[in-house]
Each structure stands twice: as C-alpha cells, then as structure tokens.
Amino acid sequence: MDYLKTLEAEAIFILRETAAQFKNPVLLFSGGKDSTVLIHLAQKAFYPLSTPFKVLHVDTGHNFDEALTFRDSLVAQNNLELIVRRVEDTVRKYNIEESIQKLPSRNALQALTLTDAIKELHIDACIGGGRRDEEKARAKERIFSIRDVDGKWLPYDQRPELWNVYNGKMNRGENMRVFPISNWTEMDIWHYIKQEQVEIASLYFAHNRKCLIYNDRLIALSEFVNVSDDDKIVTETVRYRTVGDMTCTAAVRSKANTIDEVIREIAVSNTTERGETRIDDQVSDAAMEDRKLKGYF
Amino acid sequence: MDLLRFTTAGSVDDGKSTLIGRLLHDTGNIKEDTALSVITDDKGLNLAYITDGLRLEREGGITIDIGYKYFHTDKRKFIISDAPGHFQYTKNLVTGASNVDVMTILIDAVNGITAQTKRHLLAAWFLKVPHVAIAVNKMDVVGYSEDGFNSIKTDMVNYCKTLGLPMPAFIPVSALKGDNVSIAGQNMPWYTGETLLGYLENVTPVAFMTDINEGVRFAIQYVMHEDDACYYYGKLISGAINNKVSLIDVKKSKNLQLKRIFVDMNEVQQANTGDNICLELGGDNIFKRGDVLTTVADDMIISNRLKVIICWLDETQGLDMNHKYLLRINGQEEYCMLHQLEWKKDSGDFKKIRGVSSLSVNEFGCAVIETEAVIAYDSYERIKETGRGVLIDIESNKTIAAFTIV
Numbered sequence: 001m002d003y004l005k006t007l008e009a010e011a012i013f014i015l016r017e018t019a020a021q022f023k024n025p026v027l028l029f030s031g032g033k034d035s036t037v038l039i040h041l042a043q044k045a046f047y048p049l050s051t052p053f054k055v056l057h058v059d060t061g062h063n064f065d066e067a068l069t070f071r072d073s074l075v076a077q078n079n080l081e082l083i084v085r086r087v088e089d090t091v092r093k094y095n096i097e098e099s100i101q102k103l104p105s106r107n108a109l110q111a112l113t114l115t116d117a118i119k120e121l122h123i124d125a126c127i128g129g130g131r132r133d134e135e136k137a138r139a140k141e142r143i144f145s146i147r148d149v150d151g152k153w154l155p156y157d158q159r160p161e162l163w164n165v166y167n168g169k170m171n172r173g174e175n176m177r178v179f180p181i182s183n184w185t186e187m188d189i190w191h192y193i194k195q196e197q198v199e200i201a202s203l204y205f206a207h208n209r210k211c212l213i214y215n216d217r218l219i220a221l222s223e224f225v226n227v228s229d230d231d232k233i234v235t236e237t238v239r240y241r242t243v244g245d246m247t248c249t250a251a252v253r254s255k256a257n258t259i260d261e262v263i264r265e266i267a268v269s270n271t272t273e274r275g276e277t278r279i280d281d282q283v284s285d286a287a288m289e290d291r292k293l294k295g296y297f
Numbered sequence: 298m299d300l301l302r303f304t305t306a307g308s309v310d311d312g313k314s315t316l317i318g319r320l321l322h323d324t325g326n327i328k329e330d331t332a333l334s335v336i337t338d339d340k341g342l343n344l345a346y347i348t349d350g351l352r353l354e355r356e357g358g359i360t361i362d363i364g365y366k367y368f369h370t371d372k373r374k375f376i377i378s379d380a381p382g383h384f385q386y387t388k389n390l391v392t393g394a395s396n397v398d399v400m401t402i403l404i405d406a407v408n409g410i411t412a413q414t415k416r417h418l419l420a421a422w423f424l425k426v427p428h429v430a431i432a433v434n435k436m437d438v439v440g441y442s443e444d445g446f447n448s449i450k451t452d453m454v455n456y457c458k459t460l461g462l463p464m465p466a467f468i469p470v471s472a473l474k475g476d477n478v479s480i481a482g483q484n485m486p487w488y489t490g491e492t493l494l495g496y497l498e499n500v501t502p503v504a505f506m507t508d509i510n511e512g513v514r515f516a517i518q519y520v521m522h523e524d525d526a527c528y529y530y531g532k533l534i535s536g537a538i539n540n541k542v543s544l545i546d547v548k549k550s551k552n553l554q555l556k557r558i559f560v561d562m563n564e565v566q567q568a569n570t571g572d573n574i575c576l577e578l579g580g581d582n583i584f585k586r587g588d589v590l591t592t593v594a595d596d597m598i599i600s601n602r603l604k605v606i607i608c609w610l611d612e613t614q615g616l617d618m619n620h621k622y623l624l625r626i627n628g629q630e631e632y633c634m635l636h637q638l639e640w641k642k643d644s645g646d647f648k649k650i651r652g653v654s655s656l657s658v659n660e661f662g663c664a665v666i667e668t669e670a671v672i673a674y675d676s677y678e679r680i681k682e683t684g685r686g687v688l689i690d691i692e693s694n695k696t697i698a699a700f701t702i703v
Contacts, residue, residue: 001571003300003374012573013518016530020519020586020628047562047575049521049528132365136350139364155351158362160388160610160696162395165625165687169694183376185367275330286352 004192008041011180013164014143015045018125018178019052021168025125025178026056026083028114028297031067032243033200034129034181036074037189040198041180042127043078053127054081058114060106061088062224062245070201085117102226103219103247103279111295115151118175125168125176128297133185134274137289143182149173151295177297186273187266194259203240204262206255210235217250217279241266241277248279298369301502303430304378304394306420307403308413309359312434314348316403316472317366317379320494321347323479326368348379361386363393372498387416387659388610391699394420398502399428401493406439406469410452415644416659422460423608423661423701425677427503429457429465432493436485437471443487459647466500468493511535513592514675514683515544515576516627517584529576529584534627534682536592539567544578544590547597547673553590554579587629589673589683597675597683601668602636604703609656611690611697616656616664622697624668626686631672633688637665656698663703677701 018025027042029035042051057071075082087106090113091098098104117123132139142158144166159167168176184192193200211218212225213232219225221233224247238251239262256262269276288296307313321327331347349355350364360381368375378393380386382403394400402417404410421429431453439445446469457465468477469488476482479494491499513536521528538544544553558565559575568574576590584590591597609616616635624633640649641662649663656662677684688698 001299003298006300009571009573013532016518016573044562045573046521046530048559048564049523052521133367136347136364138350139366140350140362156353156361158389160392160687160699162392162687162696162699163682163685164396165627165685165696165699167625167687167689167694167696169623169689171694183365183367270329272328272330275328289350289352 004188004195007181007184007188008044008192010164010183011041012045014166014178014180015042015127017166017168018127018180019046021166022125022176024121024123025053025127026121026123027053027127028129029055029057029071029082030129030243031057031063031071031201032129033189033193033204034131036200037192037198038127038129038181039074039078039080040196050079054083056083056085056117056123056126058110058117059084059086059088060110060245061086062106062222062247064201064203064220064243064246066203067201067243074199083117083121085113087113089113090116100226102228103214104224104226105245105248105279107245107248108291108294108296111151111291111297114297115295118151123175124170125178126297127178127180129181130179130297131184131186131189132182135288137286137292141179141182143179144168145177145179146170147175147177147295151175153292155289155292187263190259190263190266194263201243203243206237206239206257208235209238209251211238211251218253219250219279220246222246241273244278250277250279252276298372298374299502300374300376301399301497301500302376302378302397303399303401303497304380304390304397305401305403306380306382306390306394306417307434308382308405308408308411311382311403311405311408312472313360313379313382313403316432316434316470316478317377318347319472319475319478320377321366321368323475324368324370324494359383362389370494370498375497382413382417384413384416384659387420388608388612390417391420391424391608391610394424394426395699397426399430399497399500400426401430401432402465404431404433404449404453406433406435406442406445406449409449410456412645415456415647418456418460418462419642419644419647419661421462423606425701427463428500429462430493430496431465431467433467433469434472436469436476437474441469441476441484443485446488456647466490466496468496511680512596513538513542513544513590514597514680515574515590516683517586517588517590518628519586520584526577527583529578531574532682533568533570533572533574535570535680537567537569538592542592544576544592545594546584547589547591548599548671587627589627589629597673599671599673601671603666603668603672603674605664605666605700606703607656607662607664607688607698607700609658609660609662609698611695612658614690614697615658616662616698618654621691623689623691624666624672624686625689626672626674626683629672631668631670633666633668635664636667639663639665666700674702676703
C-alpha cells in the first residue's frame with residue numbers, strides 16, 4: 001500500500017477515536033501547513049457529515065497577516081466554528097511584564113493561554129499537528145498524550161499505548177493532547193498537500209520581504225521586532241518552511257513558487273525544518289521538553 | 298512506495314544507538330544541523346543524541362521510552378521505533394513493538410545472549426511479531442569470528458523454536474565500522490546473506506500479509522446523526538463488503554439494511570480490508586460504539602469468558618484476582634475480573650510456571666477473563682484487531698495490561 005494512504009488511514013482512525021472518546025475536543029489551528037492538513041483530514045474522517053471538531057487558535061498577537069487571512073478564509077470556506085483566545089488577554093489578566101528583547105517571544109506564554117482556555121471552555125482533548133520527526137522530545141511522545149492537572153507532560157510516566165488501542169480515559173482536571181499526524185515527516189506533509197491539492201498559506205511560497213539579519217537568519221521586519229540603528233535590513237526573496245510567530249520564525253531564501261519546487265528544495269536541504277527556522281528551539285538542548293513540561297502543546 | 302515499521306531492541310551498551318545512527322547516516326538521512334547537535338565537547342560524534350530525546354536519557358546514557366525515527370531509501374520508507382533494552386522498561390518495548398512489521402534484536406557479539414535478549418524474544422512471542430531479525434553487533438571486536446556468530450545463532454534458533462517464533466534472519470554487523478549495515482564490506486566474506494538494510498528493504502510488510510478472505514468485521518467507532526439518517530464510522534478490520542451485502546449485528550444476529558457506503562470523500566460500491574468507512578444504515582436500528590457488524594452469522598465468538606495471554610504493564614500494582622478491571626477490545630468496553638491464572642512464563646527458560654496467583658510488571662501469563670456482559674471477539678491468531686485488547690484500571694484510568702486472545 002502506498003505510504004501516504006497508510007499514514008492517512010492512521011490519522012483518520014485517530015480522529016474518529018478522538019471524536020468518540022471525548023466530550024469536547026478541539027482542533028488546535030495555527031495557520032501552518034500541519035494544522036491545515038489536520039483540518040483536511042478531519043473533513044475526510046467524518047464525510048458525508050461535517051467535522052464535529054471546533055477549531056481553537058491560540059493567538060499570540062505576533063501573527064503574519066497572511067496566516068490570519070488564510071485562517072479566516074479556511075474557516076469560512078469549510079463552515080468551521082472558530083474560537084480565538086489571545087495571549088494579549090493573558091498578559092493583561094495576570095499582569096505579566098513582558099521582557100523587552102530584540103525579538104520578544106510569546107511562545108512560552110502561549111501555554112498559559114492554552115491551559116486557561118482548556119479550563120474556561122471545558123475542553124477535554126486538544127488535537128495538534130505535532131509530528132515526531134520535528135524535534136527529539138516530540139519523537140518520544142504518545143499519540144494520546146495525557147497532561148496532568150497543571151497541564152504538564154509526564155515524559156517518564158507515559159501510558160502504554162499498544163496497537164491502535166488509544167486510552168482516552170482521564171481523571172478530573174487532566175487533559176489529553178492528541179497527535180494524529182505523529183508519524184508523518186515534513187516531506188510526507190508536502191507530498192500529501194500536493195496529492196490532495198490542499199490549499200495552504202501563501203507564506204510557504206516565494207515572495208519579497210523586508211528582513212532583519214539576526215544571527216545569520218532572516219527575521220521579517222514587523223512592529224513586534226525592536227530594530228536598532230546598527231541592524232542590517234535587507235529585502236530578499238524568501239519563503240517560510242514553518243509558520244509560527246513573526247518573532248521566532250526565520251524565513252529562508254527561496255524562489256520556490258510551486259509545491260513541486262518546494263519539495264525539490266526540501267529534498268536537497270541540508271538542515272531540518274525547525275533547525276533552519278525556529279529561534280525558540282535554539283535556547284537549549286531540551287528547549288522543547290521544557291516547554292512541554294509547562295503545558296506547551 | 299510502501300512503508301515498513303520496525304523496532305530496534307537491544308541490551309544496554311550493545312550499540313543500538315550507533316546502529317540507528319549508522320542506518321540514518323548511510324542512507325543520507327541525517328541533516329547537518331542534527332549532526333552538529335550530536336557533537337559533544339570531547340567525545341566526538343555521540344549518536345545516542347539522535348535517538349535519546351529526553352534529558353534524563355541523555356544524562357544517563359540509557360533509553361527509557363520509545364523514540365521514533367524516520368528515514369527512507371529509494372525502495373521504501375521506514376519508521377523506526379527505538380525501544381529501551383533494559384528489562385525495567387519492557388512495558389515500553391511492548392508499546393513500541395506492537396505495530397511493527399519487523400522486530401530487530403541486537404546482540405553484542407562480546408556479551409552474547411543476555412537476560413534482556415530473552416525479554417525481547419518474549420515480547421515478540423506475545424505480540425506475534427511477523428518478522429524477527431537478529432543483528433549480532435560488534436563483530437569487529439571479536440575479530441569478525443564466524444564461530445562466535447554461529448554459536449549465538451544456534452542458541453537463538455533454539456529459543457525461537459521453544460517460543461514458536463518465526464525463524465529469524467541472522468545478520469553479523471559492526472554498527473561502528475559499517476559492516477553489513479548498508480554495505481557488506483570486506484571483513485566477513487563467510488557471510489553471504491543480506492545486509493541489515495537490504496533485509497529491511499525486501500522483507501514483506503504486514504499490510505501485504507492480510508488475508509482478505511477472512512470474515513467481515515466492521516467495528517463501530519463513532520456514530521453521527523443528521524435528520525433521520527444514522528451514520529456509522531469505523532474501520533473495516535477484515536473482509537470486504539459491497540452495497541448489496543446484508544450485514545448482521547453479531548450480538549443480536551439481526552439483519553440490517555445497508556443503504557450507502559462512504560470511503561474517503563466518495564460514495565462507493567465496495568470497501569476493502571483496512572478502509573476507514575462510513576455506513577448509512579436503514580431501519581430503526583440503533584448501534585453504539587463497540588458494536589461489531591459482520592456478514593455471516595455465528596462467525597465470531599460471543600461470550601463472557603475469554604482465555605488470554607496477558608502482559609502486565611503497571612509497576613505500581615500487580616494483577617489482583619479480586620480486583621475489577623475495565624476490558625477494552627476496539628471500542629468495546631466491559632467490566633471484568635481475572636477468573637483464573639493458569640501459568641506465567643519464566644523469563645529465563647520460557648517454561649510455564651503453574652500455581653501462581655499474580656503477575657507483576659513486565660511478566661507474561663495465561664489467564665481466563667470473565668466479563669460482566671458478553672463481548673464479541675476472535676482469536677488473535679485469526680483476526681488480530683478483534684483478538685487483542687487492554688485492561689484499564691478503574692481508579693487511575695491507566696492502561697495496566699495488554700492481552701491477546703488464545
């Protein structure tokens with residue numbers, strides 16, 4: 001059997017399990033290619049009816065305009081129910097003093113907004129587009145990954161998860177994170193996008209952008225970035241290999257305008273997607289594991 | 298291109314991480330930034346950093362839980378579930394090996410077969426892993442000795458026979474030097490078989506071994522209603538159906554009128570084994586998650602007793618014959634108690650130890666389970682997905698045991 005069919009079947013099975021085992025599951029959507037593929041799969045999984053999942057966007061306020069435009073058109077086209085919770089509101093609610101850095105990151109704060117939303121909306125499961133090939137801590141995570149009452153991942157006490165028997169039973173206050181595309185690689189996502197003609201945000205294709213050069217990386221110039229006089233600003237033809245916050249996602253120089261060109265580019269690339277584009281993973285050897293211990297998805 | 302899933306199990310320090318690193322490296326699947334991140338201060342390349350994703354694993358130099366790695370060659374795509382070798386983590390090995398086509402067991406040519414190797418064989422026996430490959434590693438350290446390799450092979454063949462495992466492939470390798478990992482090399486002219494990679498590229502995946510002639514099993518996962526219509530979502534675990542067949546609810550032996558079949562985003566005339574399907578049924582039948590539909594009456598076992606091989610997975614509590622558990626097969630759930638524990642397997646000589654009253658973590662035994670209400674099941678031998686399940690602790694909600702039905 002073709003591997004994309006195998007991976008698709010696995011994901012659809014997991015999505016149906018999630019709908020069946022939880023009362024109020026939501027699908028986490030960021031505007032990126034992985035959560036876009038998740039939405040596509042969630043539509044397939046429940047055809048001929050529409051997907052039973054609501055869509056939750058944890059909005060850091062540091063979005064690319066293109067990602068928001070894309071989110072809104074996807075939601076409208078597919079008749080999805082969108083819930084937005086803003087990091088901005090979390091900052092105000094807890095009187096958090098945000099650090100003044102060159103590239104202020106709200107990545108860690110996002111976890112707090114998410115865990116608050118879980119409590120407020122009585123969400124029992126969050127479906128995420130995390131993939132095991134992205135990062136070494138993600139590589140260790142179960143498909144149904146339970147979080148304790150504080151939203152923490154317990155990497156040294158994970159439940160056994162045999163075959164396709166996913167155990168969604170929880171105690172009060174616990175929460176489940178579900179990763180239907182755990183076993184997909186970056187390349188699988190692209191081949192699937194091509195095969196299924198999934199529409200994705202325009203950021204993934206080459207465009208001209210004014211960027212700041214920071215540690216040899218291209219950071220989009222925006223109101224969120226604090227520019228100083230000695231910064232080098234350039235205008236380059238770039239695209240994004242991942243889509244996250246404007247302040248922690250780097251662009252790559254590229255002229256790829258079609259999915260085929262993107263696939264060709266990734267095939268010969270000598271770096272991993274997060275290694276090439278994510279500023280937030282560079283902090284330490286266990287940056288992702290540490291974020292997950294604090295409720296990050 | 299197809300997909301092969303394999304697990305790597307090895308004892309501590311027998312070079313498992315080096316072997317995986319070698320496979321990824323030789324097939325061009327390690328990117329530059331990953332390679333840079335595994336260079337530690339003074340030791341040069343530390344390949345364990347590629348597979349050990351958790352802080353404590355890197356600090357302790359031991360794999361604690363399953364980690365997944367992905368690579369491809371021109372022939373195939375591969376998913377490695379890299380399993381911990383230490384006996385304490387056998388429960389995690391069982392998780393990692395539960396979905397694989399091949400279980401690759403590493404044996405250190407210097408140390409030979411260890412107590413942990415036997416645990417790995419027991420896991421393969423419990424799960425009925427379709428293929429087993431034995432990679433005898435560190436052949437460079439024993440001077441590429443054919444005799445040393447053959448003596449390990451002879452013992453392993455005997456163990457596999459005792460357990461009724463499929464005859465494994467035996468491959469002498471040096472993960473460090475690269476012999477017989479992806480290329481044969483010059484050092485072992487006496488070995489004429491496939492390299493490990495060659496073996497993994499050519500072995501038949503489970504997906505191609507499914508018997509499409511087995512009975513129809515449609516397990517209902519999820520039910521949705523719209524207007525007066527009822528839609529049943531689930532996987533066609535076994536067999537094929539078309540829109541002319543008459544389906545039977547296995548527990549009530551009642552015939553059902555099938556209106557439409559959906560696969561993917563299409564209405565179809567026929568669905569095949571493995572398809573995630575949606576059925577629209579007519580009449581006023583109401584089914585729920587866990588119900589199983591088939592085409593031939595009496596084709597499935599309907600009973601409140603089942604004999605199982607059980608693997609205990611919880612370290613905080615052992616099997617308690619006076620305790621009530623929640624049994625789950627597919628979406629079917631039923632409260633149950635262990636009625637009788639016939640024997641447990643000695644992890645040293647694989648003999649049955651009788652007269653036991655409990656199982657503790659990482660132990661395998663044979664038990665009779667009695668459920669409160671009847672359930673529908675098959676033997677694991679006949680149809681895997683309706684012949685296996687888990688026990689869930691009612692208080693903690695944790696999965697505490699897994700079983701396959703005899």
